[in-house]
Amino acid sequence: MTAKTVPVETFDLVIFGGTGDLALRKLLPGLFRRYADGQIPEDSRVVGVARDTLSDAEYRARVSEALAAVIGNEPVLQAKLAPFLARLGYHALDATKDEGWQGFADELLAHGDRIRVFYLSTSPGLFVDICNRLRAHGLNGGKSRVVIEKPIGKDSASAAVINDAVGSAFSESQIFRIDHYLGKETVQNLMALRFANILFEPLWNSNYVDHVQITVAETVGLEKRAGYYDTSGALRDMVQNHLLQLLCMVSMESPAAMRADAVRDEKLKVLRSLRPITAEDAAALTVRGQYRAGASNGGAVPGYVDELAALEAGRTDSRTETFVALKAEVDNWRWAGVPFYLRTGKRLAERVSEIVIAFKPVPHSIFEQTAGPVMANKLVLRLQPDEGVKLWLMIKDPGPGGLRLQHVPLDMSFAEAFGVHQPEAYERLLMDVVRGNPTLFMRRDEVEAAWKWIDPILAAWETMRDSPRPYTAGSWGPGAAVALIERDGRTWHEDAA
Numbered sequence: 001m002t003a004k005t006v007p008v009e010t011f012d013l014v015i016f017g018g019t020g021d022l023a024l025r026k027l028l029p030g031l032f033r034r035y036a037d038g039q040i041p042e043d044s045r046v047v048g049v050a051r052d053t054l055s056d057a058e059y060r061a062r063v064s065e066a067l068a069a070v071i072g073n074e075p076v077l078q079a080k081l082a083p084f085l086a087r088l089g090y091h092a093l094d095a096t097k098d099e100g101w102q103g104f105a106d107e108l109l110a111h112g113d114r115i116r117v118f119y120l121s122t123s124p125g126l127f128v129d130i131c132n133r134l135r136a137h138g139l140n141g142g143k144s145r146v147v148i149e150k151p152i153g154k155d156s157a158s159a160a161v162i163n164d165a166v167g168s169a170f171s172e173s174q175i176f177r178i179d180h181y182l183g184k185e186t187v188q189n190l191m192a193l194r195f196a197n198i199l200f201e202p203l204w205n206s207n208y209v210d211h212v213q214i215t216v217a218e219t220v221g222l223e224k225r226a227g228y229y230d231t232s233g234a235l236r237d238m239v240q241n242h243l244l245q246l247l248c249m250v251s252m253e254s255p256a257a258m259r260a261d262a263v264r265d266e267k268l269k270v271l272r273s274l275r276p277i278t279a280e281d282a283a284a285l286t287v288r289g290q291y292r293a294g295a296s297n298g299g300a301v302p303g304y305v306d307e308l309a310a311l312e313a314g315r316t317d318s319r320t321e322t323f324v325a326l327k328a329e330v331d332n333w334r335w336a337g338v339p340f341y342l343r344t345g346k347r348l349a350e351r352v353s354e355i356v357i358a359f360k361p362v363p364h365s366i367f368e369q370t371a372g373p374v375m376a377n378k379l380v381l382r383l384q385p386d387e388g389v390k391l392w393l394m395i396k397d398p399g400p401g402g403l404r405l406q407h408v409p410l411d412m413s414f415a416e417a418f419g420v421h422q423p424e425a426y427e428r429l430l431m432d433v434v435r436g437n438p439t440l441f442m443r444r445d446e447v448e449a450a451w452k453w454i455d456p457i458l459a460a461w462e463t464m465r466d467s468p469r470p471y472t473a474g475s476w477g478p479g480a481a482v483a484l485i486e487r488d489g490r491t492w493h494e495d496a497a
């Protein structure tokens with residue numbers, strides 16, 4: 001079954017960094033799928049930009065290679081490859097030099113007043129240059145939009161520099177700060193579960209919710225991103241954006257409507273309600289870790305520092321955290337006293353991203369001890385892999401004999417049941433940019449509020465001067481992360497089904 005799609009208006013999408021990893025692995029496959037589904041009008045164009053001198057044909061060949069894994073043996077997709085590639089062009093440009101920009105702008109403007117999306121899939125160090133040049137060449141008009149990727153800075157001050165630079169060329173309504181976690185099917189489903197059902201919302205507060213867990217675990221190590229990652233670390237790379245955005249989606253009040261600013265206003269209120277983690281309580285509320293050698297993805301892997309040394313000659317030490325666990329509190333009426341446990345890391349036991357809403361236990365059990373324990377309900381939203389939603393319930397063990405209880409998951413993942421292809425987050429988000437719908441993108445004040453909460457944690461870690469706690473690659477992080485939650489009489493969720 002094919003999901004229903006509504007075609008978007010004709011557009012030109014320019015990918016700065018069109019030969020890079022993100023473009024070839026996510027953006028172009030996402031665009032191809034939308035094209036294959038008939039959502040992209042035939043006269044739309046995608047233009048890759050990078051410094052490498054490539055002809056259109058050479059660029060198409062590179063993209064074709066990148067799409068091979070998406071297409072596989074599906075004849076329908078194979079038939080769409082050639083017409084999709086025909087929509088692609090390439091322009092060699094150095095974002096930091098004026099040369100070639102006039103010709104690039106003339107070529108785009110010759111196509112008239114159409115939607116133009118500029119996707120900045122380059123290092124953030126180039127955002128200022130690119131935006132200034134787009135403005136200088138008149139490419140920032142009303143129908144233009146600019147998409148910027150994380151990291152938006154490494155603290156409040158550097159985020160402000162990026163936002164100012166982009167904001168001097170484009171108005172806020174033209175700027176799409178992407179956090180691809182918000183485009184995931186399960187995150188959309190969280191909105192539907194919460195606000196299109198009467199069942200959950202009355203329970204969605206400190207009277208019934210015991211705590212919330214958000215886990216984003218990766219099995220990969222540094223990959224090729226040593227230069228960036230070692231100056232960032234897990235708190236900046238994952239918590240400031242993805243995990244805090246998920247926390248907002250779980251805990252925000254109902255927006256008045258599913259309109260961009262209504263949703264973003266509610267998320268902003270959450271970010272501003274986060275209790276600050278100060279230098280005094282950072283040691284008790286946060287855990288930093290760094291992986292040592294171990295086993296991951298079925299093989300032996302080196303520790304973080306050795307991996308770093310192999311990628312960056314001369315490196316013998318690093319205090320960068322590859323794991324963070326922390327306990328956050330949302331200081332408002334709805335969530336007072338409900339801890340939000342967040343954890344994320346590299347080289348962990350499993351690749352999994354999930355949100356767990358752990359409800360309180362029933363106030364009193366009427367069952368005999370022989371029935372077994374009455375476990376608390378849990379709603380588990382899995383973002384990856386196998387996106388889906390499970391509601392853990394107590395039921396009677398089926399069959400004759402004495403009444404025994406069982407804790408079982410009710411699988412509420414309907415996309416699979418309907419046989420619908422679950423779109424990748426980038427597919428949905430790219431089409432939202434073309435439509436000019438910023439609901440699932442971060443507004444400037446959200447990014448700023450998130451950094452305002454993160455900055456004091458970074459400062460506290462700086463003054464602590466200790467090193468991240470070691471953990472073995474392939475484990476669930478340092479023991480202190482387990483202690484962080486078990487101290488409160490709770491445990492990290494493990495999906496037993």
Ligand code: NAP
Pocket residue numbers: 016017018019020021022023049050051052093094095096120121122123124126149150151228
């Ligand atoms: P990448 O593989 O290093 O690609 C960078 C691209 O920028 C290349 O196409 C490069 O081509 C181009 N480039 C570099 N300098 C340029 C210049 N002066 N003028 C024009 N183009 C230039 O990086 P990436 O992994 O795709 O990441 C791109 C951005 O997305 C980064 O900000 C990253 O943090 C963010 N991001 C990436 C991922 C991911 O999965 N990869 C995920 C989330 C966010 P030339 O060298 O030929 O110019």
